[in-house]
Amino acid sequence: MTDNDRAVILVSGGMDSATAVYEAMDRGYEPYFFHTSYGQETETKERECAEALAGDVDAADFCHVETRHLAAIGASSLTDAEMDVADADLDSEEIPTSYVPFRNANLLAMATSYAEATDCSAVFIGAHSEDFSGYPDCRPEFFDAFQQVMRVGTKPETEIELVAPFVEWSKTDIAERGLELDVPYDITWSCYREEAPACGTCDACAFRLQAFQRAGVEDPIDYDERPDYLEG
Amino acid sequence: MTDNDRAVILVSGGMDSATAVYEAMDRGYEPYFFHTSYGQETETKERECAEALAGDVDAADFCHVETRHLAAIGASSLTDAEMDVADADLDSEEIPTSYVPFRNANLLAMATSYAEATDCSAVFIGAHSEDFSGYPDCRPEFFDAFQQVMRVGTKPETEIELVAPFVEWSKTDIAERGLELDVPYDITWSCYREEAPACGTCDACAFRLQAFQRAGVEDPIDYDERPDYLEG
Numbered sequence: 521m522t523d524n525d526r527a528v529i530l531v532s533g534g535m536d537s538a539t540a541v542y543e544a545m546d547r548g549y550e551p552y553f554f555h556t557s558y559g560q561e562t563e564t565k566e567r568e569c570a571e572a573l574a575g576d577v578d579a580a581d582f583c584h585v586e587t588r589h590l591a592a593i594g595a596s597s598l599t600d601a602e603m604d605v606a607d608a609d610l611d612s613e614e615i616p617t618s619y620v621p622f623r624n625a626n627l628l629a630m631a632t633s634y635a636e637a638t639d640c641s642a643v644f645i646g647a648h649s650e651d652f653s654g655y656p657d658c659r660p661e662f663f664d665a666f667q668q669v670m671r672v673g674t675k676p677e678t679e680i681e682l683v684a685p686f687v688e689w690s691k692t693d694i695a696e697r698g699l700e701l702d703v704p705y706d707i708t709w710s711c712y713r714e715e716a717p718a719c720g721t722c723d724a725c726a727f728r729l730q731a732f733q734r735a736g737v738e739d740p741i742d743y744d745e746r747p748d749y750l751e752g
Numbered sequence: 753m754t755d756n757d758r759a760v761i762l763v764s765g766g767m768d769s770a771t772a773v774y775e776a777m778d779r780g781y782e783p784y785f786f787h788t789s790y791g792q793e794t795e796t797k798e799r800e801c802a803e804a805l806a807g808d809v810d811a812a813d814f815c816h817v818e819t820r821h822l823a824a825i826g827a828s829s830l831t832d833a834e835m836d837v838a839d840a841d842l843d844s845e846e847i848p849t850s851y852v853p854f855r856n857a858n859l860l861a862m863a864t865s866y867a868e869a870t871d872c873s874a875v876f877i878g879a880h881s882e883d884f885s886g887y888p889d890c891r892p893e894f895f896d897a898f899q900q901v902m903r904v905g906t907k908p909e910t911e912i913e914l915v916a917p918f919v920e921w922s923k924t925d926i927a928e929r930g931l932e933l934d935v936p937y938d939i940t941w942s943c944y945r946e947e948a949p950a951c952g953t954c955d956a957c958a959f960r961l962q963a964f965q966r967a968g969v970e971d972p973i974d975y976d977e978r979p980d981y982l983e984g
Binding site for chain 1: 817820821906
């Protein structure tokens with residue numbers, strides 16, 4: 521870490537990115553929030569949560585980007601109203617239908633532009649090891665490769681570190697770390713399917729409920745249905 | 753090249769990307785046009801030219817993406833109305849004020865999402881060696897690094913080659929190759945400053961006029977002013 525202690529954090533409003541905010545602050549960074557509406561079906565709720573988190577930590581800046589190109593390009597159940605969001609299958613090795621082609625490269629490219637324009641020295645992303653069972657752009661190799669692009673594609677005097685603090689962690693590890701850091705999980709949102717209450721049955725709800733169960737704490741948000749994923 | 757002979761081409765509507773279209777077709781690819789309005793001051797004119805080119809080659813598809821985030825993030829004279837576009841200084845080693853932070857990473861990330869969604873096997877970009885005198889994200893190292901991100905950040909079965917055919921060329925080489933390929937330069941647009949006629953004095957006009965002069969051919973578009981850059 522340099523003297524410049526400002527960091528852009530990709531904040532979707534979910535539990536992983538909320539924890540990334542508190543992790544960055546715990547490491548001494550001043551948080552610059554970067555939030556996108558990319559046409560995901562739950563974008564209003566996600567934005568409300570990201571803004572509530574920004575208020576909670578008194579963020580230095582909140583950059584909200586409406587970027588319709590991922591929805592225009594399509595091919596994901598998260599952005600294509602014609603495709604149904606599937607029920608969770610936590611043991612599947614298939615790429616889920618919720619995969620948005622190359623989404624994290626798009627988000628990190630935007631976040632890096634923002635970081636370069638605001639003179640931030642780091643970009644934090646809350647991706648974790650259980651994401652990359654399904655999404656190729658959540659793997660450590662992907663972040664290593666993207667760090668190299670950031671190194672050679674920005675101005676010579678720009679040095680921005682890409683930090684994915686949870687990349688080797690499980691979602692349960694994140695929940696445990698977040699509870700330690702007092703992350704206000706009641707104002708976070710993970711469900712892929714509904715605006716409120718969370719459905720409890722999509723991939724995102726399933727992984728979240730399982731993580732809280734394994735951390736031995738009750739998830740503070742409301743669910744339409746609360747299956748027991750420890751038995752699954 | 754594989755059996756899959758579809759290629760996404762980043763088409764701004766300028767002479768470099770127009771030449772990239774004809775180069776890709778000369779290599780046997782069916783062209784999928786990818787054009788963005790990112791808030792650049794001459795976007796209407798650029799889009800008209802890109803659409804005219806798509807008509808000229810009977811493009812398989814035309815993906816137009818309106819993406820306001822680069823303008824929202826700012827810090828470039830191309831997208832920030834408060835900053836003036838500077839007159840050309842072809843010998844300067846400074847990063848020009850027209851630099852949009854990390855622009856090509858943003859554009860290539862979008863183009864890769866589009867290529868993956870449409871099952872294209874290549875992405876062409878018309879960047880060349882005189883660009884990277886000023887822009888860090890036009891250098892060969894940048895494209896090599898981005899190719900690696902494309903390799904690890906897309907689905908395992910996806911193979912997309914990043915092709916920057918002119919990366920070691922001068923703009924004069926491009927003009928010469930384009931004249932050989934009969935690129936209709938009369939329907940292309942390069943000026944950073946005006947909608948029509950081209951100013952003749954910004955960086956983009958200066959490099960274009962110089963390239964045509966060196967290729968020994970008159971640039972077929974109209975200019976407000978036509979300085980002699982061979983003497984400069």
